Amino acid sequence: MDLRELAVRQVRGVxxxxxxxLKALGIExxxxxxxxxxxxxxxxxxxDLAGVKDGEKITIEGTVYGVPLVQMYGRKKSRLACKVLVDQVVITAVWFNRHFIKDQxxxxxxxxxxxxxxxxxxxxTVSxxxxxxxxxASRTGTLQPVYSVAGPITQNWLRKAIRQVLAEYGQWVEEILPEELVARYRFISRREAFSLIHQPKDWEEGRKARRRIVYEELFLFQLKMQAFRALNRGKSDGIAHPVDSQAVKQFVRSLPFVLTxxxxxxxxxxxxxxxxxxxMNRLLQGDVGSGKTVVAAVALFAVVKAGAQGALMVPTEILAEQHKRSLEKMFASYGIEVTLLTGxxxxxxxREALASIQMGLTDIVVGTHALIQEDVVFRRLGLVITDEQHRFGVNQRSILRRKGLNPDVLTMTATPIPRTLAITAFGDMDVSTLKELPKxxxxxxxxxxxHDMLERVLRFIRKxxxxxxxxxxxxxxxxxxxKLDVQNAIDVHAQLTYHFPDLSVGLLHGRMSNQEKEQVMAEFSDNRIQVLVSTTVVEVGVxxxxxxxxxxxxxxxxxxxxxxxxRGRVGRGEHQSYCILIADPKNEVSRERLKVxxxxxDGFEIARRDLEIRGPGDFFGTKQSGLPEFKVADLMSDYEILxxxxxxxxxxxxxxxxxTAARYLPLRDYLQREQVFGGRPFD
Known part of the structure; x- marks a missing residue:
């Protein structure tokens, strides 16, 4: 019997x-x-009362000791208090609105x-x-499951309904993990795990059930990812570039620095x-300043020398201009044509840029969203690189990819993601990591x-x-x-302009037009602005x-x-750089953040600590995270199992x-249900 085919209405009592x-809870x-x-x-x-913490929920046994007292207050509200002898200690038991049990x-x-x-x-306070x-019937000495419930569904009713399903249909729960994995990790059977996670006699039984189900959840998710990659890699639908290894080595040797x-x-x-x-579908993650751009340049060089074109898409025009200048400098003696395409x-x-790209005169295009306009046509696009990938939607990235015949894709991010989350959120991608900064x-x-040290900070800016x-x-x-007692950019700009009359103080924020922002950043780049007051729009910048x-x-x-x-906006030159965090932390979490x-x-250590504080959903931003939601598994505590x-x-x-083997049929059926054979694993 396939329990997925058995409508919940057919369960006794439903x-x-x-x-x-139940349908409102996703149960059908x-x-x-x-x-x-x-x-x-x-x-x-x-x-025992010994060792119980204040505010803890506990179960204790004792003997009624004395006469219960009832106080009535308000309309139909009551407080019943009674002395109870527990472990040779007399305590007070209090019930609210249960005065009718006094006689018992x-x-x-x-x-x-x-x-x-x-x-x-x-x-x-008795519940x-x-x-x-x-x-x-007694609950004493048991663990009772607690479920997410809503509307008319109560805990007790749901517990009873699940017990009923286990009793009637539990024997139809089929094993899905291969026998070798069950034996290797000494897992209990799937049937037993489903039973014990709902009805554990003690914490050890619950632990065994959870361990088995957590592994299964994570394994099945990863199986989707790996099967999708295997099925798509089996197709020769990409471009096998004839990479000239000697030319690439010569290019790397020509750089004014040694690769880490x-x-x-x-x-x-x-x-x-x-x-x-x-x-190729590869994620390149590296800390701020770790040299991702150089890696991108080597990849672009290899593709161009193999006879194809490359495209680099970045979130801002000023970043596009910066990348164009950097690439032109590196490719100066190789005759590689770099074209800028921005709004x-x-x-x-x-018109000239589009013609050059279409005719193949342009080798590398660097641009913003302008790259994905309909009229941008490549002659032979071989490599697509997106920088700060979270700034672009999935659709924007896929449009650029469709500009070529399945070009190779390299996605770069300066947001260090703990490996556990990287292999989960980007499970269908290969993950490369730059772990060190250039020498x-x-x-x-x-x-x-x-805040009361602001004067000293201003003196340091002056210095x-x-x-x-x-x-x-x-x-x-x-x-x-x-509503918020925090500093704002407009006021701070006015204050610093007054405080530093001989310096040029610039202002940058999100309400300015793109042209205004680009102008301010250009002036800052040229040292025509010495102090730049900004909101976080400068977070990923020039x-x-x-x-x-x-x-x-x-x-x-x-x-x-x-x-x-x-902090990564500074420290990019030869001079010693500093970061000063002005704050008066009022709680332990804030103090811990600043201490870190x-x-x-180390961006990866910081990301790990940030993840501990905020959790995976907030870390990525819930809308664009792409993180799966697991029923039992927790990405922080179960990372080793993952x-x-x-x-x-x-x-x-x-x-x-x-x-092909019969023993893996349940897993292949699972992949079929998840449509891995016909779509992307997240579809």
């Missing part, structure tokens, strides 16, 4: 109305009901109480109670992909100071400016807010090696990864036997 209520079949796992348990095991509380009666403990008063000597070991490793991975007949080109410039880079010195350097000053808001000071007002208003991105920033410059699951799934789909 009528038409309850079936509709008997199988859905079995897979509606609890998110925690209520522990009804009897505890006779002295000497054994009673089990569950509720919130108040240590100072030696008092328990549930039982009289063990009077028989009947990380850069060499990543370049080798990319060149290997370019030679294959399937389309601010004149009509004539645009000669001096670590940025970071300090956290209170850096006097030495010919430049400074960023970041504010969380554009203008004054009635490379200004002369900027050595980053000052962030109200730093507790920003997340850790955002602060790290801001002052202790490390690594094993990914490795196991990859090995399995690489075996020809997986696609």
């Amino acid at each position: 009528g038409p109305r309850k079936a509709e209520d 079949s008997a199988y859905d009901l079995l897979e509606y796992f609890p998110y925690r348990y209520e522990d009804y095991h009897i505890r 509380l006779t002295s000497g009666t054994r009673i089990v109480l569950t509720g919130k403990w108040e240590q100072a008063r030696l008092q328990i 549930e109670h039982e009289f063990p000597d009077r028989g009947g 070991d990380s850069q060499k490793t990543v370049v080798a991975e990319i060149l290997q992909d370019l030679k294959q007949p399937y389309a 601010s080109l004149t009509e004539k410039q645009r 000669g880079r001096k670590p940025i010195k970071t300090y956290s100071v209170p 850096e400016a006097a030495a010919g350097r430049q400074a960023y000053v970041i504010c969380p808001l554009i203008e004054e807010s009635d 490379d200004v090696p002369n900027a050595t000071l980053m000052v962030v007002y109200d730093a507790v208003r920003f997340g850790l990864s955002q602060l790290h991105q801001l 920033m002052t202790e490390t410059n 690594e094993y699951a990914r490795e196991d799934a990859a090995k399995l789909v690489a075996q020809s036997e997986f696609w």
Whole structure:
């Protein structure tokens, strides 16, 4: 029997109305009901009072000691208090609006109480109670599952419905994991896991059930990813570029610096992909300043020398102009034509650029969203690189990809993502990581100071400016807010303009037009502006090696990864750079954030700590994260299991036997249901 085919209405005790209520929870079949796992348990095991924490929910057993007292107040509201002897200690048990049980509380009666403990008063506020000597169903000594419920569905009703399904149909739960994996990890059976996760006798049974189900969730997800990649890699639908290794080596040797070991490793991975007949789909992540642009340049060089064109899409015009200048400088002696395509080109410039691209006179196009306009036609697009990929929607990236015949794709991000999340969120991509900064880079010195040290900070800005350097000053808001007591960019700009009459103080924020923003950044790049007051629009911006000071007002208003991105705007030149975080942290979380920033410059460590504080959904931003939602698995606590699951799934789909052997049929059926054979794994 396939429980997915059994409508929930056919479960005993589930009528038409309850079936509709369950549908609102996403439960439509008997199988859905079995897979509606609890998110925690209520522990009804009897505890000793010793060691119980204040405010903790506990279950205790004692004897009624004395006469219960009832106080009535308000309309039909009551407070019932009764002394109970527990572990030779007399405590007070309090019930609200349960005055009708007064007559049952006779002295000497054994009673089990569950509720919130108040240590100072030696008092328990009772939510549930039982009289063990009077028989009947008892929860004492059990773990009761707690589910997400809504509307008319109650915890007790749902518990009963799931027990009913387990009793009637539990034997039809089929094993899906291969026997070798069950044996390797000593998992309990799937049938037993489904039973125990809903009805564990103790924490050990619950742990065994959770361990099995967490692995299965992560393994099946990774199986989708790996099968999708295997099926698509099997098709020779990409471009096998005849990479000239000697020419690439000569180009790398011509650079004015030596590649780091990380850069060499990543370049080798990319060149290997370019030679294959399937389309590359690789994520390149690296800390701010780790040299992703150079890696992109080597990849573009290899593709151009192999007779194809390359495209680099970036989020802003000024960044596009910067990349164009950098690439032209690196390719100066190789006759490689680099064309800029942005929205601010004149009509004539645009016509000339489009013609050059279409005729193949242009080797590399650097641009913004203008690259995905309908009239942009490539002669032979071989490689698409997107920088700061989270700034572009999935559709925008796929439009650029469709400009060629399945070109290779390299996606770059300066937001370090912990490996666990990278292999989950980007499971259908290969992940390359730049783990070190180029030699000669001096670590940025970071300090956290209170607001009353602002005068000293201003003196430091003056000192850096006097030495010919430049400074960023970041504010969380554009203008004054009635609701938030934080510094705003417009006021700070006015204050600093007054404070530094001999310096040029610029202003940059999101309400300015693109042209105005580009103008301000160009002036800052040319050192015509010495102090730039800005909101976070500067977070991913132009490379200004002369900027050595980053000052962030109200730093507790920003997340850790955002602060790290801001800090990465400085430290790009030969001079020592500094980051000053101005804040008066009022809670432990804020203090911890600032402490992390002052202790490390490692973006991956910062990302890990940020993830701990904010959780995966907020870390990525819920809308564009692409993160799957698991029923039981938790990406933070189960990251080791995820690594094993990914490795196991990859090995399995690489075996020809997986696609034919009878014992893997349940997994192939799963992939069929998930439409992996006909679509993308997230579709």
